Each structure stands twice: as structure tokens, then as C-alpha cells.
Amino acid sequence: MGDKANAHTGAAGRATAADHPASVRNVGLVGHSGSGKTTLVEALALTAGAVNRAGRVEDGGTVSDYDEIEHRQHRSVQLSLVPVDWDGVKINLLDTPGYADFVGELRAGLRAADAALFVISASDGVDGSTRMVWDECAAVGMPRALVITHLDGSRADFDEMTRVCADAFGGDDPDAVLPLYLPLHGAHGSDGHTPVTGLTGLLTQKLFDYSSGERKESEPGPDQQPLIDEARNRLIEGIIAESEDETLMDRYLGGEEIELGTLIKDLERAVARGTFFPVLAAAPATDGGRQGLGTVELLELVKGGFPTPLEREALAVTTPDGKPRELALCDPDGPLVAEVVKTSSDPYVGRVSLVRVFSGTLHPDDTVHVSGHGLADRGHEDHDVDERIGALSAPFGKQQRSLSHCIAGDLASVAKLNRAETGDTLSAKDDPLLMQPWEMPDPLLPLAIQAHSKADEDKLSQGLARLVAEDPTMRLEQNQDTHQVVLWCLGEAHADVALERLRSRYGVQVDVVPYKVSLRETFAGRSAGRGRHVKQSGGHGQYAICEIEVEPLPGGSGVEFVDKVVGGAVPRQFIPSVEKGVRAQAARGVALGHPIVDIRITLLDGKAHSVDSSDAAFQTAGALALREAAAGTTIHLLEPVAEVSVLVGDDYVGAVMSDLSGRRGRVLGTEQTSGGRTLVRAEVPEIEIGRYAVDLRSLSHGTARFSRSYARHEPMPPQLAAKVRQQAQEAS
Structure with missing residues (x-):
């Protein structure tokens, strides 16, 4: 792993339909907003030969040409798939948004992936939301690796960031998080900064110089060997500790030189099992060069160390009436079971569904059964219908490259699924099946809207229906008490994107009005x-x-x-x-x-x-x-009171409890949970927590979560009741 400079050029890196699950790798890129995930995907596509030296695909676009909103906001707001070919393996790169408001897209990406690549900025470090995602991956045993980016920053320190990652993600075994390569630094610049120009392979003991734009291999000098030896010995010990060969450690400690091939195989097995988490470095080329630093090494790790779909634990499958169904793991010849992991609209072809096939093989023009997902409370109806799908394609920027089929383990875009929504299961029409849906985050930020004009009012209902069909993390409410149309979102950025899509994609202009609670x-x-x-x-x-x-x-x-x-x-x-x-x-x-x-x-x-x-x-x-x-x-006004449960890191418990008290909340108790977190339970008037989703994120630096449920109505304090009456009189 890591000593091969692949010479892919042009069409060689364009992914086509896979012929066997063993030749597929599905990788979700995870990291906070601004960590460099999308830039890294573009660099990997360039190295794999999927785009030209200028980073352009055939139509002149780039692999990041996904959504006009993303270009305006300068951040990813949705899950994107970029398939590339590397040495006969199809690698589906799933670029997930890093901003917390789009965690639904992140979880969809992890559902479609078999391994996760955590992208960590050397300048920004590890934030709380990234730790939480790591814990989610750990809970399901998903294999993970880390890549450190932004090595050219003035504060960038690869060694220090590796230690930070080991502390954050290593748990009881920090030696499970170790670098496979060390950065090579060039000459000091006029600003005193030493740029990273290459990598040192600790297992191969080779130098890989990227300074010319092409990866060149050489031998280390005498002055470099001591540093290599120290890091290499620790890496070998970490790999051997995860080896299934119990004699390997004794042989190594006895002075035996372990063969490179044995170490690489044990490393790959440990990564695939999710017990060892290698750290790599990457820096995309900025001069139109052929290969970005570390991209070859990353592709080699994905190919050799990340698991195939055949190694993924089977997900629970039932018949629509709930009877369990046993299926062979990832069998292209088995019954069709596929899942819609993303739904979007294209102005030319209509609704497009990104589908992960878990069993069987999907073909264009197949008639499939669409089974619903049980999110009727969010405005997503359950489905139990047959539909004929359209063309299959592999998305690449704004292009859709036609596919002849999509086998178990692979992903494809499916056109003309007009009823299917994110989370739905596709199966054979004569053998309908249903997959257990993944957990969707609960939208807790209300956005009350009304049509801007009579023309908008006529289009509002259809526009909202299409909006929530694309986004299962959004809930549409027609409040019968307040007579308001309310979009429940995950945060302000999520709400902004919803309004922008209504305007630009569906031609509906709306006004945001103050949200009312049901008094x-x-x-x-x-x-x-x-x-x-x-x-x-x-x-x-x-x-x-x-x-x-x-x-x-x-x-x-x-x-x-x-x-x-x-x-x-x-x-x-x-x-x-x-x-x-x-x-x-x-x-x-x-x-x-x-x-x-x-x-x-x-x-x-x-x-x-x-x-x-x-x-x-x-x-x-x-x-x-x-x-x-x-x-x-006298007529008293009653206000709704919610039961609120906040899961927060121990460092922020005091701030959270103080904030709840300031919202007229009554703290009912606290409970210690795993991972250094505390569950705070309280009762808070709903009028005080309209923006709590935003405020709690700021208060806890993105590390806290909360849930809410209606408890009862209680008398409103006289001074607040008087204010409500005055506002009502002024509005009448």
C-alpha cells in the first residue's frame, strides 16, 4: 500500500458500471465545513484521470458543479457522488456537507458508504461535531481513516495534529491512530514557512516527491533515517497489535524483520475491520499539476484497505407487512433491494434519485416496487406502489454518464422515479421488500412562511411538497391552531437553503413571518x-x-x-x-x-x-x-410547555442549565452518560425555545443535541400575557 504511482490518464479514470461487488469501494468523506473535502475529491478525480489537468470534465464543468446554492454560499449543502476508477476498482466518493444543518445529507452519505474518510484541517483541528460523527461511525463499526489537509497554513503542524487526532479518536488505544506517511518539507521561504513537497512512506521507507507536479520516488538520506525509524517502529507495533497472527509480536520483539507484504496485509485487514485508523496527509495541486500531494497514497489506501460491499454487515430487510427476510450478503443475482439515499430535481429530466443497491441488479426501464419509509409526521407519505424507472447513470458534476446496469454494492442515479423519496426501498414488483430506514435528525427550528403574492399562493402547495420530498430532515406543518404554514428545519442555514430552493427551483416567493405557539x-x-x-x-x-x-x-x-x-x-x-x-x-x-x-x-x-x-x-x-x-x-392565557432533554458535554453543563433557567425553564434533573456527556432534563415554555436549535449550537460549540415534546399548557405570567394582549390589539 502506498508505493505505487498509478499512471491513469484521461478516460482510464472514468468510472463505469461495476461487474462485481469486490471491485467497488464506497467511501464517505466526512469533516467540518471548510476542511477541504470537496477540494480533495477534485484532486482525487484529477489523479485518477477522471478530469483533465485543469480539473474540467468533458462539458467544461468541474466535479464540484453540483448546486448553484453551493456556489453562492461557498459551502456544500448536499450529498454529492463522484465515481472514479483506480487500478480496476470503482471508487464511489461520497462528498458530505460539513455544516451541522445538513447532517441529514451526512447520514445519508454514511448509509451509502462502507467506510469513512475523515478530513481534518491542520489549521482548524477537530471540532465537536466531527467527534460526534466519529462516535456514530464507531457505534456501527464503520472502518475509518483520517487525512490531514491545509498543510500549507501558517499554523499547520502535521505531528501535532496527529497527536490531537489520536487523543480525540483513539479512545483507550491512541496507538490505533497512527500516520502511514510523514510530510517532506522543502526549503524555507521568505516568510519562514517550509512548504510540504512530498511524503515519506513509513512502511516502504521510500520518499515520494510531488514538487514537480508528478509523483517521483527516491530513497531517504542518512539524516532522514532516524526520524523514519522512530515513527516506523511505532507504526509496526500498532499494526502487529491488531494482527490475527499472535506470534507476530513475539517475532518482532525478538528482532525478526517482518516482511513488508505481511505488514501491509495486516494493516489492510485492521483498517477494514475498523480497529486501526491510519492518518495520511494531502494537499491538492494548485498549479494545474497532474497529481496533488498524497492523492495516490489515499487512492491506494481506499483500494487496498477499505472494505468491499461484500464485507458490510447485512441491513435488516422485511416484507412490507413486517416479516423478516433473510438475504445473501450483496449478491448481484439475489432479489432486488435498493435504497434511495438522495432525491433531487433536474430542470430537464425531473426528479433524480441517487440509489445504493444492496442486493440484486438494477437495469434501465425496470419496473420496481417502491416501499414507504414511515415519515408521514414530516409530510412524507408512506409508499406502496410500482414504478417504472428511467435511465441509469453515474453522476459527475453536471454530467450524467449512462450506465447499462447497477449491481449490488454500487450506486447510480435513477431517473423518473416520481413517487420515491429519500429513504424509500426499491425492490422487485413481484417480491416487495422494505429496508429499515436510517435515523433522521429531528428538525427543531420553526420557520413560519406565507405566500408573497396571489401568484405565489397558487404555487406554494406544490413547491412545498416537492421541497420536503427531496429533504426528509424537513417537516411541513399546517398548524390548525395558529393557521400558519411552518417548515421545521435543522438550523438557520438549512432554512435559508429551503427558501432559496423555493424561489429559484420552484418559482415560489415567500415571506417569513413570526412563528406563533399554540396558546x-x-x-x-x-x-x-x-x-x-x-x-x-x-x-x-x-x-x-x-x-x-x-x-x-x-x-x-x-x-x-x-x-x-x-x-x-x-x-x-x-x-x-x-x-x-x-x-x-x-x-x-x-x-x-x-x-x-x-x-x-x-x-x-x-x-x-x-x-x-x-x-x-x-x-x-x-x-x-x-x-x-x-x-x-378574568380569562387566563395558557402557554404550551415542552419537555426538553439536552445531551451536552460535561464542560458545558453549567452554561446549558443557566441558559434554560433564563428561559423560564425548570431543570428536573441530570444524568451522566457515556463519553463525558450529561443528559439535562427540563420543562421550558415553548415560546422561549423557538430558536433553541440555533442558540444551543452556539452555546455548546456544536457539541450538544436536544429533543423536545409537548408536556401541557400552563398559565402564562401576567406581564407576558398583557404583552400578548397588547400585540393582538395592535394587530387587529
């Missing part, structure tokens, strides 16, 4: 009311009189109706009419238009007319009686 009203004390609805207009009149008493009930009681009429003052057939009238008025509210809850309404007396009384008349009288009763007492 309630209740009676402060006992009160009575009389409803009189008597009208005579010559002909059939209207006559209904009822007298009620209203009393408050404990929270959560709802609205009770009690009939205590005696003597037939209100005929029995009209008592349900009174109840219907008071309940309808309670739903409309009596003070600010919020529903009334937690009251008992007792019908005491009334009057009727043998001819003019009617169901409608007594409904109206009941509503009038409740309004009169409300005028005779």
Missing part, C-alpha cells in the same frame, strides 16, 4: 352566562334561551359539559344543540381567539318556543351564553 384560554373563576337568541321577522322565527354556569378545572381536563336542566325548560332534543354551540365557541375562544380549555360548562335552565325553537337557535344561544360568562370573569 389556550381558560376561566380564572366561576361565572354564569345567559344566552338569548330571539328573532321575529314575520314568518318562521328563532327562539332559544339558555343559562349556564362555567367553572375552571385542573389542567388537562379539556371541556366538560353537564346537563342539569329540570322540568323540561330546554327540550331534550335541543340539549345537544346547546352543547354543540358552547363547544364551538370554546374552540374559537372568547378573548384573543385561542381555544378555551379546562372548564366545566353546566346547563342550568332555559326557555323554548313550540314553533320557533330550532337546533341552530340553541347552538347560537349556547355560544352567546359562554361569551357572556367570559365577560364576567
Whole structure:
């Protein structure tokens, strides 16, 4: 591994349909925003010969020509696939967004990948969100490697960053995170900085010089050997510690020189098992050179050390009615099981689905069964339909290169799947199957919107439906209490992208309006009311009189109706009419238009007319009686209270608890969890946590997560209630 300078040129690096799962590698690139993932993907494509020296594909675009929003915001906002060929192996490079708001795209990329390449900036180090993703990969045993970028920065220090990575990711065994190569530095520049011009292979003990734009191999000098020996010995010990050959360590400690081939094979097996995490260095060429520093070494690691799809543990598969189904692991001849990991819209071909095939083989024009994913609560309907797919292709920038098929273990873009959404399963129409979906992050930032104009209003519903079909991390809510259309997002950047896509992709201009929580009203004390609805207009009149008493009930009681009429003052057939009238008025509210809850309404007396009384008349009288009763007492405003659970690093527990208290929250308790984190449980008024998704990220430097659920409604403090009433009066 790492001593081969591959001479791919031109079409040699263009990935086509794979013929066997053993010749496929699926790699997810992970790292914080700005760590250099997309630039590294372009450099790997250049070295593999998938693009020309200027980094251009055949149509003149680049591999990063994915989305116009990404170009404007100068950051990745969606999962992108770049397939390349390296020495007979098809490598699917899955470039994931690094910004926390797009963690849904990140998780989709990890679902499609069989190994993860963590990209760490030597200038910025390891942030909290990267640690969290590492833990997620560790939980499922995903193989990982690290590549350190931005080595030309003024603060860049490869050795120090390797130590930081070992501390952050090594856990109890920091020797599981060790470099395979050491940087070679050139002459001092005028600014005192020594640029990285090549790499030293610790196993091969070879120097690889990239200074000319082409990778050149040479032998180390006498002055370099001591440094190589020290790092090489530690690396060999780390590899042998993971070896399945228990005699290897004794032989090594006894002075035996272990064969290079044995070390490389043990290294590759340890990486594929997810027990050893090599560290590499990379610096994309900036002068149009053929190869960026470290790109050959990375491609060789992916080819030799990362697992094939055949080595991935099988995912749970059931029939649509939930019966488990056993499948052979990654069999191209087995039953078709594929999953939509990304959905996007193309202005020319319509909806395009990025699909990972786990079993069987997918062909153009196949009729497949689409099974739903159970995200109806987010505006994504369940699916159980047959669809005929269109063409298969391999995405590359703005190009789509046609594929004749897509076997188990490979990925492809599928056109014309008009019903399938991200997370759906594709299977044979006569043998429908369903994969267990991956965990989607819960969107917790509300964005209330309304159409900008009448023309936008006509297009809003369709635009929103298409928007949420592409993004399962977004939830669409039509709030019946506040009459608002609410998009629940993961953060401000996520919300900005949603608004931009509505405008530019679907032609819908919307205005953002203040988000409203669902308030309630209740009676402060006992009160009575009389409803009189008597009208005579010559002909059939209207006559209904009822007298009620209203009393408050404990929270959560709802609205009770009690009939205590005696003597037939209100005929029995009209008592349900009174109840219907008071309940309808309670739903409309009596003070600010919020529903009334937690009251008992007792019908005491009334009057009727043998001819003019009617169901409608007594409904109206009941509503009038409740309004009169409300005028005779104080109406309290109730606000919703949420149960909030915050998982935060121990260093930020105090700040989080103080912040919750400042939001009128009541901390219920704390609980220690693994990984030096604490679970803080609290009850907080929902009006205080509208932006908590954003504020908590800032407070914890992106390391905390929280969940929320409705608990109950409670009386709003008088000063806040007065402010709400004043705002309502000003708006009316």
C-alpha cells in the first residue's frame, strides 16, 4: 500500500458500471465545513484521470458543479457522488456537507458508504461535531481513516495534529491512530514557512516527491533515517497489535524483520475491520499539476484497505407487512433491494434519485416496487406502489454518464422515479421488500412562511411538497391552531437553503413571518352566562334561551359539559344543540381567539318556543351564553410547555442549565452518560425555545443535541400575557 504511482490518464479514470461487488469501494468523506473535502475529491478525480489537468470534465464543468446554492454560499449543502476508477476498482466518493444543518445529507452519505474518510484541517483541528460523527461511525463499526489537509497554513503542524487526532479518536488505544506517511518539507521561504513537497512512506521507507507536479520516488538520506525509524517502529507495533497472527509480536520483539507484504496485509485487514485508523496527509495541486500531494497514497489506501460491499454487515430487510427476510450478503443475482439515499430535481429530466443497491441488479426501464419509509409526521407519505424507472447513470458534476446496469454494492442515479423519496426501498414488483430506514435528525427550528403574492399562493402547495420530498430532515406543518404554514428545519442555514430552493427551483416567493405557539384560554373563576337568541321577522322565527354556569378545572381536563336542566325548560332534543354551540365557541375562544380549555360548562335552565325553537337557535344561544360568562370573569392565557432533554458535554453543563433557567425553564434533573456527556432534563415554555436549535449550537460549540415534546399548557405570567394582549390589539 502506498508505493505505487498509478499512471491513469484521461478516460482510464472514468468510472463505469461495476461487474462485481469486490471491485467497488464506497467511501464517505466526512469533516467540518471548510476542511477541504470537496477540494480533495477534485484532486482525487484529477489523479485518477477522471478530469483533465485543469480539473474540467468533458462539458467544461468541474466535479464540484453540483448546486448553484453551493456556489453562492461557498459551502456544500448536499450529498454529492463522484465515481472514479483506480487500478480496476470503482471508487464511489461520497462528498458530505460539513455544516451541522445538513447532517441529514451526512447520514445519508454514511448509509451509502462502507467506510469513512475523515478530513481534518491542520489549521482548524477537530471540532465537536466531527467527534460526534466519529462516535456514530464507531457505534456501527464503520472502518475509518483520517487525512490531514491545509498543510500549507501558517499554523499547520502535521505531528501535532496527529497527536490531537489520536487523543480525540483513539479512545483507550491512541496507538490505533497512527500516520502511514510523514510530510517532506522543502526549503524555507521568505516568510519562514517550509512548504510540504512530498511524503515519506513509513512502511516502504521510500520518499515520494510531488514538487514537480508528478509523483517521483527516491530513497531517504542518512539524516532522514532516524526520524523514519522512530515513527516506523511505532507504526509496526500498532499494526502487529491488531494482527490475527499472535506470534507476530513475539517475532518482532525478538528482532525478526517482518516482511513488508505481511505488514501491509495486516494493516489492510485492521483498517477494514475498523480497529486501526491510519492518518495520511494531502494537499491538492494548485498549479494545474497532474497529481496533488498524497492523492495516490489515499487512492491506494481506499483500494487496498477499505472494505468491499461484500464485507458490510447485512441491513435488516422485511416484507412490507413486517416479516423478516433473510438475504445473501450483496449478491448481484439475489432479489432486488435498493435504497434511495438522495432525491433531487433536474430542470430537464425531473426528479433524480441517487440509489445504493444492496442486493440484486438494477437495469434501465425496470419496473420496481417502491416501499414507504414511515415519515408521514414530516409530510412524507408512506409508499406502496410500482414504478417504472428511467435511465441509469453515474453522476459527475453536471454530467450524467449512462450506465447499462447497477449491481449490488454500487450506486447510480435513477431517473423518473416520481413517487420515491429519500429513504424509500426499491425492490422487485413481484417480491416487495422494505429496508429499515436510517435515523433522521429531528428538525427543531420553526420557520413560519406565507405566500408573497396571489401568484405565489397558487404555487406554494406544490413547491412545498416537492421541497420536503427531496429533504426528509424537513417537516411541513399546517398548524390548525395558529393557521400558519411552518417548515421545521435543522438550523438557520438549512432554512435559508429551503427558501432559496423555493424561489429559484420552484418559482415560489415567500415571506417569513413570526412563528406563533399554540396558546389556550381558560376561566380564572366561576361565572354564569345567559344566552338569548330571539328573532321575529314575520314568518318562521328563532327562539332559544339558555343559562349556564362555567367553572375552571385542573389542567388537562379539556371541556366538560353537564346537563342539569329540570322540568323540561330546554327540550331534550335541543340539549345537544346547546352543547354543540358552547363547544364551538370554546374552540374559537372568547378573548384573543385561542381555544378555551379546562372548564366545566353546566346547563342550568332555559326557555323554548313550540314553533320557533330550532337546533341552530340553541347552538347560537349556547355560544352567546359562554361569551357572556367570559365577560364576567378574568380569562387566563395558557402557554404550551415542552419537555426538553439536552445531551451536552460535561464542560458545558453549567452554561446549558443557566441558559434554560433564563428561559423560564425548570431543570428536573441530570444524568451522566457515556463519553463525558450529561443528559439535562427540563420543562421550558415553548415560546422561549423557538430558536433553541440555533442558540444551543452556539452555546455548546456544536457539541450538544436536544429533543423536545409537548408536556401541557400552563398559565402564562401576567406581564407576558398583557404583552400578548397588547400585540393582538395592535394587530387587529
